[in-house]
Amino acid sequence: MNELNINYIPVHKWSGYPVFRIIVYRLWTRHRINIIEYIGTMRKISSRPGEGMTFTIKNNSTKLKKLLKIRNITHDDKRKICDSVAAAATTGEGYREAGSPSLHFQVGKYHCNIHLDSYGFVSYLPNGEKFFNPELVQHTVDELIWGTYGVGLFDKIHPWAGKFANRFHPILPNSRNRYELAVGARFNVIQKPGNTLSIDYTVSKTGERRLIGKWEVMNW
Numbered sequence: 001m002n003e004l005n006i007n008y009i010p011v012h013k014w015s016g017y018p019v020f021r022i023i024v025y026r027l028w029t030r031h032r033i034n035i036i037e038y039i040g041t042m043r044k045i046s047s048r049p050g051e052g053m054t055f056t057i058k059n060n061s062t063k064l065k066k067l068l069k070i071r072n073i074t075h076d077d078k079r080k081i082c083d084s085v086a087a088a089a090t091t092g093e094g095y096r097e098a099g100s101p102s103l104h105f106q107v108g109k110y111h112c113n114i115h116l117d118s119y120g121f122v123s124y125l126p127n128g129e130k131f132f133n134p135e136l137v138q139h140t141v142d143e144l145i146w147g148t149y150g151v152g153l154f155d156k157i158h159p160w161a162g163k164f165a166n167r168f169h170p171i172l173p174n175s176r177n178r179y180e181l182a183v184g185a186r187f188n189v190i191q192k193p194g195n196t197l198s199i200d201y202t203v204s205k206t207g208e209r210r211l212i213g214k215w216e217v218m219n220w
Helices: 013-015 018-031 061-067 082-085 136-157 159-165
Strands: 006-008 039-043 053-057 073-075 093-097 101-109 109-118 122-124 131-132 168-171 184-190 195-204 209-217
Touching: 006 136, 013 018, 013 039, 018 101, 018 109, 061 093, 061 101, 073 136, 122 159, 136 159
Parallel strands: none
Antiparallel strands: 006 039, 039 053, 053 109, 073 093, 093 101, 101 109, 122 131, 168 184, 184 195, 195 209
């Protein structure tokens, strides 16, 4: 189904959206959280995992925030520099799932947005201390700067322009290319939640140019 952004989306239509199903399934199977219990009215379900779904919180956000205080979900502590930078574009309180890809929660007083970051950057040391891994660079450039602001500009021109722009992605050193010292761009020929067929063009630090096709399956 196409993206809806209206006053509310009827309950019987929620399951018709792949992004909704992915988020609900991931929360239940990995964390035993039934997020449906906390949804008042569904305001938006995007066709893009990186935008996710936005809903009003049933009753208030206090109970939901307490629910998210579990081992593999960490809170953005804006008193700390790194957390503050990571949460610069977060509306409300930010909570992030460890690992990659990862769920990102933006919890306000009355509304909540949950979306999927393809490049999760939260990890834990053996002693349980949180740290941000190198995926933060790819996430910031690709999903935050380009995905939010760049694609957002094209969305304002026309929805189809935004959908086309969203098929392009910058490539930097990250875990999927084993942190190869190369930069470039990707165009997704086929783009579905969890599955992409792309054409990647990169230039390495030695000047080597590479054009390859890639099929990628995300374990969402």
